[in-house]
Amino acid sequence: MVRAHNFNAGPSALPLDVLKKAQEELIDFKGTGMSVMELSHRSKEFEDVLADAKDRLKKLMEIPDTHEILFLQGGASLQFSMLPMNFLQEGKVGAYVVTGSWSKKALKEAKNFGETVVVASTEDDSFTHIPEVTVNTLPENTGYLHITTNNTIYGTQWQDFPDFGDVPVFADMSSDILSKKVDVSKFAVIYGGAQKNLGPSGVTIVILRKDLLNQQNSGLPTMLDYTTHIKANSLFNTPPTFGIYMLSLVLEWVEQNGGVEGIQKRNEEKAALLYDLMDEFPEFYTPHAQKDSRSLMNVTFTMPNEELTKDFLQKAKAEGFIGLNGHRSIGGCRASIYNAVPIETCQALAEFMKAYREAHLQSVK
Numbered sequence: 001m002v003r004a005h006n007f008n009a010g011p012s013a014l015p016l017d018v019l020k021k022a023q024e025e026l027i028d029f030k031g032t033g034m035s036v037m038e039l040s041h042r043s044k045e046f047e048d049v050l051a052d053a054k055d056r057l058k059k060l061m062e063i064p065d066t067h068e069i070l071f072l073q074g075g076a077s078l079q080f081s082m083l084p085m086n087f088l089q090e091g092k093v094g095a096y097v098v099t100g101s102w103s104k105k106a107l108k109e110a111k112n113f114g115e116t117v118v119v120a121s122t123e124d125d126s127f128t129h130i131p132e133v134t135v136n137t138l139p140e141n142t143g144y145l146h147i148t149t150n151n152t153i154y155g156t157q158w159q160d161f162p163d164f165g166d167v168p169v170f171a172d173m174s175s176d177i178l179s180k181k182v183d184v185s186k187f188a189v190i191y192g193g194a195q196k197n198l199g200p201s202g203v204t205i206v207i208l209r210k211d212l213l214n215q216q217n218s219g220l221p222t223m224l225d226y227t228t229h230i231k232a233n234s235l236f237n238t239p240p241t242f243g244i245y246m247l248s249l250v251l252e253w254v255e256q257n258g259g260v261e262g263i264q265k266r267n268e269e270k271a272a273l274l275y276d277l278m279d280e281f282p283e284f285y286t287p288h289a290q291k292d293s294r295s296l297m298n299v300t301f302t303m304p305n306e307e308l309t310k311d312f313l314q315k316a317k318a319e320g321f322i323g324l325n326g327h328r329s330i331g332g333c334r335a336s337i338y339n340a341v342p343i344e345t346c347q348a349l350a351e352f353m354k355a356y357r358e359a360h361l362q363s364v365k
């Protein structure tokens with residue numbers, strides 16, 4: 001069996017140990033004589049799976065009791081609408097920091113439900129960095145502040161988070177959730193699709209501070225009302241059962257690999273392998289992100305010309321490096337190196353890039 005060097009941006013690599021365990025349990029889950037997919041979502045066995053996933057996430061991320069964990073559907077994209085629908089109130093504004101395509105999409109949806117304001121944007125700089133935002137930048141009547149902690153397409157990431165006082169901060173962490181230590185208590189809502197760092201697509205994780213529900217808009221469709229899902233412990237209707245099971249296995253794998261601290265250390269090592277190489281040869285591999293905003297998850301770079309980029313991507317693919325093309329909206333190259341991407345995979349890519357440069361240096365000069 002040959003596993004690909006998988007740099008897909010999402011859905012993306014899963015830990016091999018997790019896939020093996022799922023395979024082992026697939027046909028007969030814990031003596032039930034059926035797979036997890038065939039269990040009732042109301043069964044004791046599935047309730048345990050869900051409780052496991054919740055407990056593990058709570059412990060790993062040190063989620064305080066003030067916050068509830070939900071497993072929903074509709075992806076991070078539905079949260080773009082659900083958040084303003086539930087929490088953007090009349091007389092208040094939803095404040096948005098625009099750091100890439102996903103932030104723009106979140107903003108677009110909020111406009112359907114009330115007043116919004118862009119408090120900072122780096123679009124004029126081609127989204128190469130994270131802007132400075134402080135609580136003083138925010139309008140008096142800010143209802144909430146929305147940020148995208150990691151910009152999957154542009155390869156930039158917030159390095160740390162300012163203190164925004166009493167303003168509820170909503171964070172789209174789709175592409176860096178559980179990749180490094182984060183103080184959850186600083187956020188009113190953290191959300192993300194599972195398919196980058198946490199499991200397969202189909203499950204959306206929402207971590208929500210319960211006191212937000214005291215100021216919720218009324219008249220919402222039942223399924224789009226957070227209260228529905230909190231009251232039902234994410235079991236109001238049929239949840240994505242297999243996805244939640246896989247999430248639980250991925251979280252178990254994180255526990256076994258040093259927890260968030262261990263994962264973070266590895267992620268830093270992995271990213272350094274690629275950024276160090278680019279810093280050595282910046283005229284050949286030019287990072288898109290400014291140094292102080294570089295993402296540990298999505299390493300984006302351009303090459304001297306289109307022709308070379310195309311050739312590089314083709315040769316890389318032939319060598320088993322999958323998913324290195326940049327997002328269709330910006331081109332160039334991107335290596336997504338989420339939690340489950342092994343360090344050996346990053347080493348192999350760094351070596352390939354080094355050799356490729358040596359072989360093609362002449363054609364550039």
Ligand SMILES: *Cc1c(COP(=O)(O)O)cnc(C)c1O
Pocket residue numbers: 010074075076077078102148150151152172173174175192193194
């Ligand atoms: C992938 C991604 C999304 C979209 O997620 P879906 O689950 O496909 O809706 C949103 N925001 C960010 C930052 C992403 O990386």
